Amino acid sequence: MTHQPEQQDSVGIVTPQTLHFDQPLALSCGRSLPEHDIVFETYGELNAARSNAILICHALSGHHHAAGRHHPDERKPGWWDSCIGPGKPIDTNVFFVLSINNIGGCHGSTGPTSTNPETGKPWGPDFPPLRCRDWVESQRLMMAHFGIEQWAAIIGGSLGGMQAMRWALEYPDAMRHCVVIASAMKLSAQNIAFNEIARNAICSDPNFHQGRYLEHDTLPRQGLALARMIGHVTYLSDDGMKEKFGRDLKAGDLKLGSQGPVEFQVESYLRHQGSRFAESFDANTYLLMTKALDYYDLAREYDDDPVAAFSHAKCRFMVMSFTSDWRFAPDRSREIVDALVAAGKSVSYAEIEANHGHDAFLIPIPRYMAVFNAYMKRVAEGL
Amino acid sequence: MTHQPEQQDSVGIVTPQTLHFDQPLALSCGRSLPEHDIVFETYGELNAARSNAILICHALSGHHHAAGRHHPDERKPGWWDSCIGPGKPIDTNVFFVLSINNIGGCHGSTGPTSTNPETGKPWGPDFPPLRCRDWVESQRLMMAHFGIEQWAAIIGGSLGGMQAMRWALEYPDAMRHCVVIASAMKLSAQNIAFNEIARNAICSDPNFHQGRYLEHDTLPRQGLALARMIGHVTYLSDDGMKEKFGRDLKAGDLKLGSQGPVEFQVESYLRHQGSRFAESFDANTYLLMTKALDYYDLAREYDDDPVAAFSHAKCRFMVMSFTSDWRFAPDRSREIVDALVAAGKSVSYAEIEANHGHDAFLIPIPRYMAVFNAYMKRVAEGL
Numbered sequence: 001m002t003h004q005p006e007q008q009d010s011v012g013i014v015t016p017q018t019l020h021f022d023q024p025l026a027l028s029c030g031r032s033l034p035e036h037d038i039v040f041e042t043y044g045e046l047n048a049a050r051s052n053a054i055l056i057c058h059a060l061s062g063h064h065h066a067a068g069r070h071h072p073d074e075r076k077p078g079w080w081d082s083c084i085g086p087g088k089p090i091d092t093n094v095f096f097v098l099s100i101n102n103i104g105g106c107h108g109s110t111g112p113t114s115t116n117p118e119t120g121k122p123w124g125p126d127f128p129p130l131r132c133r134d135w136v137e138s139q140r141l142m143m144a145h146f147g148i149e150q151w152a153a154i155i156g157g158s159l160g161g162m163q164a165m166r167w168a169l170e171y172p173d174a175m176r177h178c179v180v181i182a183s184a185m186k187l188s189a190q191n192i193a194f195n196e197i198a199r200n201a202i203c204s205d206p207n208f209h210q211g212r213y214l215e216h217d218t219l220p221r222q223g224l225a226l227a228r229m230i231g232h233v234t235y236l237s238d239d240g241m242k243e244k245f246g247r248d249l250k251a252g253d254l255k256l257g258s259q260g261p262v263e264f265q266v267e268s269y270l271r272h273q274g275s276r277f278a279e280s281f282d283a284n285t286y287l288l289m290t291k292a293l294d295y296y297d298l299a300r301e302y303d304d305d306p307v308a309a310f311s312h313a314k315c316r317f318m319v320m321s322f323t324s325d326w327r328f329a330p331d332r333s334r335e336i337v338d339a340l341v342a343a344g345k346s347v348s349y350a351e352i353e354a355n356h357g358h359d360a361f362l363i364p365i366p367r368y369m370a371v372f373n374a375y376m377k378r379v380a381e382g383l
Numbered sequence: 384m385t386h387q388p389e390q391q392d393s394v395g396i397v398t399p400q401t402l403h404f405d406q407p408l409a410l411s412c413g414r415s416l417p418e419h420d421i422v423f424e425t426y427g428e429l430n431a432a433r434s435n436a437i438l439i440c441h442a443l444s445g446h447h448h449a450a451g452r453h454h455p456d457e458r459k460p461g462w463w464d465s466c467i468g469p470g471k472p473i474d475t476n477v478f479f480v481l482s483i484n485n486i487g488g489c490h491g492s493t494g495p496t497s498t499n500p501e502t503g504k505p506w507g508p509d510f511p512p513l514r515c516r517d518w519v520e521s522q523r524l525m526m527a528h529f530g531i532e533q534w535a536a537i538i539g540g541s542l543g544g545m546q547a548m549r550w551a552l553e554y555p556d557a558m559r560h561c562v563v564i565a566s567a568m569k570l571s572a573q574n575i576a577f578n579e580i581a582r583n584a585i586c587s588d589p590n591f592h593q594g595r596y597l598e599h600d601t602l603p604r605q606g607l608a609l610a611r612m613i614g615h616v617t618y619l620s621d622d623g624m625k626e627k628f629g630r631d632l633k634a635g636d637l638k639l640g641s642q643g644p645v646e647f648q649v650e651s652y653l654r655h656q657g658s659r660f661a662e663s664f665d666a667n668t669y670l671l672m673t674k675a676l677d678y679y680d681l682a683r684e685y686d687d688d689p690v691a692a693f694s695h696a697k698c699r700f701m702v703m704s705f706t707s708d709w710r711f712a713p714d715r716s717r718e719i720v721d722a723l724v725a726a727g728k729s730v731s732y733a734e735i736e737a738n739h740g741h742d743a744f745l746i747p748i749p750r751y752m753a754v755f756n757a758y759m760k761r762v763a764e765g766l
């Protein structure tokens with residue numbers, strides 16, 4: 001591993017911090033978290049008026065480490081380093097950026113791997129089920145901690161975009177802009193089906209032990225690896241995979257009569273992705289996050305009318321989608337835009353040509369960067 | 384289960400038959416099957432000139448039972464009853480139809496669950512790996528048995544279409560028509576990825592025992608169920624699933640604060656499909672069939688030039704695809720058509736509007752039936 005020279009457009013070395021909240025957090029399931037920790041990172045400086053704050057909401061397998069590096073030799077920077085930094089769309093010369101690990105997560109905030117104060121054991125499967133709005137409530141506590149009265153923008157991709165939209169409905173005065181990338185107002189039956197298969201893979205792993213694998217000093221690695229492999233394929237596009245792997249072989253030979261192991265590149269790539277994920281992610285968190293995704297239905301409590309739902313919002317919206325994203329297809333984004341227009345809201349929309357599938361929102365595609373950058377300039381003008 | 388009244392357009396009650404082949408069958412892997420059985424069904428009558436024979440090639444999880452019922456109370460007719468019968472596209476008043484279970488299968492033909500004569504135990508994972516051309520060779524033995532010199536047509540969907548195309552290249556004089564439905568000249572990286580995940584699910588089931596589960600008196604049910612669930616989702620379209628399930632709930636309530644189990648219809652449907660399949664299909668067959676799919680590459684031995692490959696064919700071609708099929712997308716069929724046109728072959732092509740995904744080829748969609756019917760009338764004219 002070589003030392004990474006510090007890039008001019010990088011936020012550089014960052015250090016995660018943790019806040020402890022003593023007061024119980026009421027959850028939508030009716031239970032409450034007696035106390036909880038939030039691990040977070042910040043980039044840029046909060047201005048005197050506290051008007052330049054941006055909240056980053058992470059997706060299914062995301063966390064607080066969105067930009068920069070924890071130490072100079074860290075192999076990869078934070079997951080959204082393409083978009084956060086000096087001169088990047090979320091410009092840390094202009095904005096104060098807060099990125100947190102959501103409760104229920106497994107990267108430092110209170111979640112299923114944390115100790116249940118009532119039992120002294122890991123929460124595991126007893127951790128309360130969460131809905132997207134619970135994350136909004138927890139993020140509000142962070143907002144109060146920093147003394148922020150209104151976010152300049154709340155920004156998220158995928159499940160992160162769902163949180164940003166939920167904020168816009170629940171706390172219309174708390175934000176000026178909502179940036180929703182590669183997201184949807186609710187999952188399709190196909191989305192739910194893939195999540196259910198992933199959950200089945202985890203729960204049928206003999207090391208799952210009804211979610212009490214930590215007490216059994218083991219991990220449901222194979223189930224979690226399978227879940228990740230399924231997820232991974234659905235986040236890529238057919239064309240993108242063709243470009244990346246084609247039908248190239250890892251080893252062996254497809255010729256007639258050839259013997260021995262034959263393996264396509266894509267097979268070993270997927271297995272590698274799966275097993276790496278299985279070592280670094282918590283299975284109960286994966287179950288909890290996919291259920292929150294499945295249950296999310298923006299307009300449910302507005303008689304299934306997204307126009308009625310969005311009529312509560314007061315902020316401006318930017319919606320972006322990617323042509324080859326079939327997990328959160330452009331049609332889903334257009335539904336958001338149509339509802340916002342019908343509700344008389346200000347909305348910009350860009351459908352970006354990209355063959356990277358759902359993962360495109362993480363990639364610095366030139367037109368994506370240009371459009372994102374232009375919109376964020378507008379956000380900056382309002383500071 | 385109620386008695387099914389015999390339909391006028393049904394082939395009625397059919398009885399599978401079995402043929403035993405004593406001579407070794409040389410396989411493309413270099414090994415040979417010392418002896419083998421083929422289970423098959425026939426519908427319609429072979430004419431005196433033996434010129435009206437049609438070979439049906441089955442797909443991944445298919446078998447010989449393509450039409451009619453084995454007994455009056457059978458819940459469902461054969462898998463392609465929509466297309467085979469009196470007055471149907473493959474008209475049994477006109478044609479003699481042969482439908483076999485391929486070697487390597489698990490419905491009566493010699494496969495991994497059969498006894499290996501050398502050990503007296505089930506073949507299991509020691510069954511030779513198969514390529515599509517091995518099925519062609521085995522089907523040729525059936526052709527000889529019936530004294531058929533030329534098939535009126537060879538017809539198949541998906542992996543069945545791949546066999547039909549392989550026939551056209553290997554034995555150009557053995558067929559007058561080739562009908563290729565929802566198929567491709569080779570799998571994409573995405574296709575291979577889904578197959579690999581399915582294989583991983585099977586092999587990581589603790590009851591798999593390196594494929595020797597029968598010797599351990601068990602079955603890798605959970606792995607096979609997961610494999611089927613993955614396959615099933617990829618055979619349906621997003622729109623089709625939306626129409627069939629939407630976000631309907633099986634039980635429970637998504638309202639805020641509600642407790643108890645909440646389940647979407649699509650989840651219980653998938654689990655049911657998975658566990659039913661796990662009881663009726665052999666895991667080693669699933670591994671073998673998906674590997675044959677992955678390895679298939681029509682033009683590999685023609686310097687990757689499909690035009691050069693198809694220049695060997697002498698028959699006429701009919702190619703059909705379905706708009707919402709994303710596993711074997713219309714683009715894949717258009718590649719076949721383009722290559723055939725460039726090779727100067729006679730080819731008809733129809734892209735059928737359908738929201739049933741890959742499974743559309745099994746469904747009596749009116750335009751599909753009309754086009755298929757019209758083409759088969761042409762086949763009948765040549766008898």
